[in-house]
Amino acid sequence: MCSAAKLTICFGLLLIMSKVGSVAARFKSIDYEINGRVQGVCFRMYTEDQARKLGVVGWVRNTRRGTVEGQVQGKEELVNSMSGSLEQVTKVINFQSLTSRTWKNWLSKVGSPSSRIDRAHFSNEKEISKMEFSNFTTRY
Secondary structure (H helix, E strand, O other): OOOHHHHHHHHHHHHHHHHHHHOOOOEEEEEEEEEEEOOOOOHHHHHHHHHHHHOOEEEEEEOOOOOEEEEEEEEHHHHOOOOOOHHHHHHHHHOOOOOOOOHHHHHHHHOOOOOEEEEEEEEEEEEEOOOOOOOEEEOO
């Protein structure tokens, strides 16, 4: 036999679970270009690795201009920028518990260990109804 308190808790949990399933995911797409010492320093490899850890999709490639460019897509909260210091972002990455808002900061402040990021330009930021990629890849 269930007590009234247990029934209330069970009903509350069922209600919460039904609402969670009905909330539509919001996706975001952002293009980026990174200037600085970003070629020949494993920047693309690290970018792909961090994207996979974070759970976003898209691509990255070197350009003839000496920059790295790409596109990232994912749940809105995964691609939004987080305001924080380089030390805060590095701590998050070191613990492999990437928060939902580190992508832009990682691209603009961390990169690969041997890189030097002078400027990160983000453009074409938009909401999308579905992701166009199934994973994150390096393009050549």
